[in-house]
Amino acid sequence: MALRSQATAKKAPPPPRPIRLPSTTETTTSSGLKVLAAERGPLPLVSIRLVLHAGSITDPKDKEGLADFTVRLLRRGTETLSADAIDEAIEFVGASLSGGVSEDLMSLYVTTPAEHFSSMLAVLGQIVREPSFPEKEVELARERTLAQFANDLDDPDTITSRAFNRALWGEHPYGHDVGGKAAHVRTFTREDLVRFHRERIGPQTALLVVVGAVKPEVVAAEAEKAFAGWAPAEQGTPVAVPTVARMAQAGKVILVDKPDQTQSQVRIGGPGYRLGHPDYFAAAAMNIVLGGGFTSRLVNEIRVERGLSYGVGSYFDAMSAAGSFAISTFTKTASTREIIDVALAEVAKMRTGGITPRELKTAQTYLAGLYPLRTETNESVASVIADIRVYGLGEDWVEKFRERLHAVTAKQVKEAAAKYLFPEPPVIVVLGRAAEAKKLLKGLGPIRVVPVSEYA
Incomplete structure (x- = not known):
């Protein structure tokens, strides 16, 4: 009697458990x-x-x-x-x-x-x-x-x-x-x-x-x-905070002089978005690919391929009225310009080319898997409930988070990259030995040297 081979169909993974906040x-x-x-x-x-x-x-x-x-x-x-x-x-x-x-x-x-x-x-x-x-x-x-x-x-x-x-x-x-x-x-x-x-x-x-x-x-x-009996604050209306289209020192280089440094700390930044902005999901996926994860493009180019730094990352910092996007890293003084040029080159690639479907899928999976950690403890649940109410995120923010994240398209990510990845020259701040670093920064914009004591 002949044996028949039978292909066993792979079972689809179970759908992720819904994330819901307790009723309030x-x-x-x-x-x-x-x-x-x-x-x-x-x-x-x-x-x-x-x-x-x-x-x-x-x-x-x-x-x-x-x-x-x-x-x-x-x-x-x-x-x-x-x-x-x-x-x-x-x-x-x-x-x-x-x-x-x-x-x-x-x-x-x-x-x-x-x-x-x-x-x-x-x-x-x-x-x-x-x-x-x-x-x-x-x-x-x-x-x-x-x-x-x-x-x-x-x-x-x-x-x-x-x-x-x-x-x-x-x-x-x-x-x-x-x-x-x-x-x-x-x-x-x-x-x-x-x-x-x-x-x-x-x-x-x-x-x-x-x-x-x-x-x-x-x-x-x-x-x-x-x-009971808590007296009202005399200035009880929240402060009206203006939005920002352009950062104060856009296109300029601030060089903080610390003569004893053998390394340079580097920050590069520009405008971001306010908390609760509709661009959040596309921008978050884009950032994971660029510099928000350990396998990101910036980590690969700066740490893995060139050995310029042990640490590099990018992030959005969102507040109620406005926000910023930034890259943060450090390197030895001699490679200060190289690390800035590499970072800006990766930004330019992302801004013009966007991300691949595979990169998008990986970013979505990572962020969707990470988000449930925000509802594991009483403290984290209280934090989310407060954020939803204070920043007007919407009562379905948690429940629909993964759905909205997975709905992001590569086209939307490219649009977010064009919008937030330095469409105008960024602010560049370098802390290090100014006598050596200043000549390396020529061509990046007007340079202002500031003593470290100014930031005490």
Whole structure:
């Protein structure tokens, strides 16, 4: 009897599991604070995120860094709790409390066991409603901040990023470092903090997001207790931030002189897009191919083929009103010009030729696989919920993320490349030994040499 060979059909891989956020319940406290609660198990933990429209764009002109300084002082005492008492209350229950500032927002984060949710929310309520800003704590914070600025001068990466930000944005509200500058921090007083708190920190500028093992009705009741009587901020309307079509130093080279350097730090940049822009998906796929992944074109040409640097990458930095696109790398001083030329050549290839279907597929698969990590923990879910609401991303942002990503075409990627990959000459910032590097940079644009001390 003859044996018959039978081809076994390959089973198609199962479709990816849908990504969905837990349902949210919205309430408003009597003080006007909007509250979003999402019950999520099974772990008995709760993540609390309070975001306020009090980012660095709200810093007074002569007080750059004040928002960042303020958020660090909020937990250093209230009208009824000392800094030590706040620390002890948090540590005793195994919770954590931290805060930070971006260009657009001030944020406070609490992670706590569910059984201590009420007491930790009460602590958060106290520090934002009635901080005392003790004079001694203000002095200590000022000294620590100034010491950090001094230390930063020995960190080429930090100083280059600071110089690059100023070169990109100039006098635009995004143009100063979130942490400010030493000359301004030296002038900070307790009265500055009190005024900033009174003017910028209030319920109508805030959103509270609670995710974890707690019922929405409990969240609403406890939020009412914790934030009752919170006085409105005097300047409660979010700052109107202008859009940007051209960067401040477009077509120019800023050379930050650090004579002890044997390497050059390099940044190349231009305009990007705002958060929530429709170009996001096409631009994200394009960037993964260009320089956003370890197998990207920039990595291959600069690291693998030429050995010019161990590290190179490209990225979009998107904020509420505008954004930037940039390339970041470093190399030995002698190859400063070569690494810039190679990077710009790869940009030009991408801008004129786009990407291949295979590259697009790989980028889509990578980004689609990475995105579910944003919804793995209570903290990440709270972050996404806050972003959706604050930046108007749309309630279906998470659910349709992969669908929109996979709908991107090679034509759309090429259009995004033409739009964002330096259609006008970019800003170039180099930190290194100016005596050697300056002659290598001729022909890239007008060169301005700046001492490293300018960025303290």
